Each structure stands twice: as structure tokens, then as C-alpha cells.
Amino acid sequence: xxxxxxxxxxxxxxxxxxxxxxxxxxxxxxxxxxxxxxxxxxxxxxxxxxxxxxxxxxxxxxxxxxxxxxxxxxxxxxxxxxxxxxxxxxxxxxxxxxxxxxxxxxxxxxxxxxxxxxxxxxxxxxxxxxxxxxxxxxxxxxxxxxxxxxxxxxxxxxxxxxxxxxxxxxxxxxxxxxxxxxxxxxxxxxxxxxxxxxxxxxxxxxxxxxxxxxxxxxxxxxxxxxxxxxxxxxxxxxxxxxxxxxxxxxxxxxxxxxxxxxxxxxxxxxxxxxxxxxxxxxxxxxxxx
Numbered sequence: 001x002x003x004x005x006x007x008x009x010x011x012x013x014x015x016x017x018x019x020x021x022x023x024x025x026x027x028x029x030x031x032x033x034x035x036x037x038x039x040x041x042x043x044x045x046x047x048x049x050x051x052x053x054x055x056x057x058x059x060x061x062x063x064x065x066x067x068x069x070x071x072x073x074x075x076x077x078x079x080x081x082x083x084x085x086x087x088x089x090x091x092x093x094x095x096x097x098x099x100x101x102x103x104x105x106x107x108x109x110x111x112x113x114x115x116x117x118x119x120x121x122x123x124x125x126x127x128x129x130x131x132x133x134x135x136x137x138x139x140x141x142x143x144x145x146x147x148x149x150x151x152x153x154x155x156x157x158x159x160x161x162x163x164x165x166x167x168x169x170x171x172x173x174x175x176x177x178x179x180x181x182x183x184x185x186x187x188x189x190x191x192x193x194x195x196x197x198x199x200x201x202x203x204x205x206x207x208x209x210x211x212x213x214x215x216x217x218x219x220x221x222x223x224x225x226x227x228x229x230x231x232x233x234x235x236x237x238x239x240x241x242x243x244x245x246x247x248x249x250x251x252x253x254x255x256x257x258x259x260x261x262x263x264x265x266x267x268x269x270x271x272x273x274x275x276x277x278x279x280x281x282x283x284x285x286x287x288x289x
Contacts, residue, residue, distance in 0.1 A: 027071065028069035028070060028071050028259060029069055029070070030066055030067050030068065030069050030261040030264050031066050031264075032066075032068070032069075032070040032072065032073045032074060033061070033062040033065050033066055033068075033073070033074055033075075033076060034062075034073050034074070034075040034076070035058040035059060035061075035062050035075065035076050035077070036058075036075055036076070036077040036078070036079075037049065037052070037053050037058065037077075037078050038077060038078060038079035038080065040079075040080045040098050041080035041082065042080055042083075042098070042099075044102075045080060045098040045099075045102065048098055048101055048102055048105070049078070049098065052078060052101070057078075057127075058076050058078060060273065061076055061131050062076065063268065063271075064268055064273065065135055066264060066268070067260045067261045067262075067264040067265040067268060068139065068142075068259060068260055068261075069259050069260065069261055070138075070142045070143075070259075071142055072092055072142065073092055074092050074093070074094060074135075074138050074142070075092060075093045075094065076093075076094045076096070076131070077093055077094065077095050077096070078096050078097075078098060078101070079095060079096075079097065079098065080097065080098050080099070081095075081097035081098070081099050081100075083099060084097060084099060085097060085099045085100050085103050086099070086100055087100050087130050087131070087133075087134050088134060088137075089134040089135070089137040089138045089141070091138075091141055091142075094131070094134045094135060094138055096130070096131065096134075100130070101127070104123055104126045104127055104130075104181075105123060107122075107126075107181070107184075108122035108123040108126070108180075109122045109180060113180065115176065115180075115226070115230070115232075116176060117176045117177055117179075117180045118173075118277065120274075120275060120277075121173045121174075121176055121177040121180075121274075121277075122176075122177045122180045122181075123177065124173075124174070124177055124274060124275075125163075125173065125174045125175065125176060125177015125178040125179075125180065125181075126177055126178055126180070126181045128159075128163065128174055128177075128178070129159050129160075129163065129174070129177075129178035129181075129212075132158065132159035132162045132163065133155045133156060133158070133159040134155070135158075135159075135162075136154065136155035136156075136157075136158030136159055137151065137155050139158065139256060139259075140154065140155070140158075143255070143256065143259050145255050145256070146255070150201060150203075151201075152201050152202045152203065153203060153211070156203075156208055156211060156212065157211070157215065157248045158252075158256075159178075160175070160178075160211075160212055160215045160216065160248075161215070161248050161249070161252055163175055163178065164215070164216060164219045164220075165269060166269065166273065166274075167269075168220070168223055170272075170273065170274050171216075171219075171220075171223070172223055172224070173274060173277070174274075175212065175213070175216045175224070178212060179209060179212055179213055182205045182206070182208060182209035182212075183209075185204075185205040185206050185209070186206060186209060191204075191206065210233065210234075210237060213227045213232060213233050214233060214237055214238070214240075214241040214244055214245075215241065215244060215245050215248060217233055217238055217241045218241030218242040218243070218244050218245030218246070219245045221241075221242070
């Protein structure tokens with residue numbers, strides 16, 4: 001029996017060493033992100049296409065995610081989607097529709113909100129959250145990351161965790177901007193929805209909002225204290241947010257971190273990515289830059 005147990009332990013140890021999400025494979029390399037700007041199909045998107053190319057928006061996403069040591073290239077592509085407002089990952093491409101970018105620009109706040117979200121933060125926060133969410137799917141796919149629960153929730157958690165790594169000021173701005181996109185769904189205390197809505201692989205906008213700010217509060221209860229003080233996050237949920245964030249940290253460090261070039265990651269985190277805060281700027285500001 002003892003011999004069998006030792007044999008089982010050895011087999012399990014070997015499986016863990018080879019398991020998805022374990023130590024990085026030697027052939028995996030950083031700088032595997034490629035980018036493409038497709039000329040828009042809709043002439044109305046031409047100014048948007050020219051603007052994001054001029055300000056090298058995809059190049060910035062390329063550099064931010066360059067430390068991940070992927071086994072194969074991932075392409076971030078901006079393209080027209082025949083009227084569909086969407087973004088998605090399907091190996092090996094992360095697609096961002098011009099229609100989606102246009103909606104982000106259309107819905108950003110006209111002026112600084114009561115919670116301190118500027119027009120620039122609203123636009124960049126939503127954009128970054130969307131790209132990081134889809135990149136989360138790419139990470140799970142490329143590293144064969146095991147996931148309990150819905151992958152869409154895990155991708156949201158991945159995106160939130162990444163945003164929280166950019167220092168207190170930038171993290172606050174990114175989280176605030178991302179959360180702003182869900183604010184329109186929180187105006188009514190009572191929500192009625194068709195039954196089929198609960199079958200969607202994504203959580204409801206309201207759930208995604210609370211999950212986002214709960215992780216932020218769990219990461220830094222001082223920096224994000226106002227989300228509880230202003231009753232955006234119910235106190236009964238806030239009590240467990242530190243634990244929720246701890247679970248995400250543990251999962252990231254165990255499953256994802258071995259596949260990151262740490263020196264390159266430090267260079268990314270040491271760089272300033274957001275434009276200076278200018279609360280007075282209005283909706284005409286080119287925030288995607």
C-alpha cells in the first residue's frame with residue numbers, strides 16, 4: 001500500500017509539473033503580440049480609424065501585454081464589423097470593432113462625474129477593460145488555464161486585476177472609467193428582465209459592476225473607500241471583497257505569473273500610460289491616445 005501511495009504521489013507530481021498553468025514552457029516567448037488596423041468598411045468610421053492609428057492605440061496595448069510569454073502570436077485587430085458593436089477573442093486574434101470604439105466615445109461622460117470620472121477616464125477605462133477582458137480569454141486559451149465557473153467572469157477578474165497593477169492614481173482612473181460604462185444600468189433599484197437574459201454566458205451589467213468595484217475595494221479599501229461610503233457597493237458585499245481579491249491574486253500568481261517576463265513587466269509598470277488628468281476637458285477630447 002505504501003508503495004502504491006508513493007507511486008501515486010509521483011504520478012500526481014509529474015502531472016502537476018506538466019499541468020496547464022504550471023511553470024512556463026521553455027519555448028514560450030514574450031513580445032508575441034501583433035497588431036492590425038483594418039481600413040473601415042463604413043466611411044463614418046474613417047476619422048476614428050485615423051485617430052487611433054495616429055495615437056498608436058493598438059501599439060500601446062501591444063506593449064502593455066508584451067511581457068506575457070505566449071506559445072504563439074496573438075493579433076489585436078481593429079476592424080469594421082458590419083454594424084455589430086462587439087469585441088472578442090478567437091484564436092489567434094483579438095478583434096475590436098470600430099462600432100464598439102464609436103460607442104465608447106459616444107457614451108463617455110460629457111464632463112467630470114460626481115464620482116470623479118473624467119471624459120478621458122471614461123473612454124480609456126472602458127476601452128482598456130474591454131481589451132484586457134478579451135486578452136484574458138487569450139491568456140486562458142494559450143496557457144490552457146483551468147477555470148472553475150464561467151470564463152466570462154474569470155476574464156472580467158483578469159482585466160480588473162491587470163488594471164489594479166498600474167499604481168494608485170492610474171488604477172483609480174482605470175477602474176472608475178470601466179465602472180462608468182455600467183452606471184446607466186444602476187439607475188433603477190428594481191430590475192425586470194426576460195428569463196432568457198439569465199441564460200447568457202456573461203453576467204448582467206449590474207453584477208459585472210459590483211464584481212468590478214468589489215475587487216477594487218478588496219485590493220485597496222482606502223483608495224476605494226468612497227464606493228462603500230457613497231453606497232455604490234453594499235456593506236454586506238464589501239465585507240468579503242478582500243477575500244475575493246485574494247482569491248484572484250492567488251490564482252494569477254499560481255497560474256499566470258510563471259508565464260510572464262518579470263523584467264519586461266517591470267518596464268511596463270514603470271511607464272506612464274494615461275494622459276494627464278484634465279477634469280475640465282469635455283467630450284470632444286481625444287482620449288484614445
